[in-house]
Amino acid sequence: MAGWANQRYASAGPGPYPPQGQAPGQFTPGVYVLPQGFAPVPIEIGRANGRALTSLILGIVSVVTFLIPWLYLITSLVGGIVAIVLGNDAANSLERAPAPNRRSMAVAGRILGIIGTSLAVLSAIVGMLLYS
Structure with missing residues (x-):
């Protein structure tokens, strides 16, 4: 399960500001920007x-x-x-x-x-x- 944090998640970057060329309130489809200091928690419960x-x-x-x-x-x-x-x-x-x-x-x-x-x-x- 290596690299699970890289799947469809972008790094929060230097701060809470949107990436260059993107206005506040806009988002890139398929990419969720996590707040700084947070990481997704994998849950593997299975069958x-x-x-x-x-x-x-x-x-x-x-x-x-x-x-x-x-x-x-x-x-x-x-x-x-x-x-x-x-x-x-x-x-x-x-x-x-x-x-x-x-x-x-x-x-x-x-x-x-x-x-x-x-x-x-x-x-x-x-x-x-x-x-x-």
Whole structure:
């Protein structure tokens, strides 16, 4: 990732004045002049964002659909297990990343996956006891 500061950023120059030949208030398209003393901060989170969001969505779906007969076997049980796995993976990946809200999404997805899976197993046990 060498040279990330040179991508589409210009140096601030000697002061807050525009470059020669450019009036105040004008800008060059595609170039952002950073104030002196500031530098862009690279954030590399990668695919963990998608895993955290997917874990959260699957966790919500697994909790909401656990009472639908026969459908809970697919949505609640399988979706909850996948939410747990993706939530663990995303939380571990985002542990050192500067995005605490993404890590909390992964943890919430993992917790909802555990709740949805538990409710699906409980629903299956109650269903077997009632219909046997």
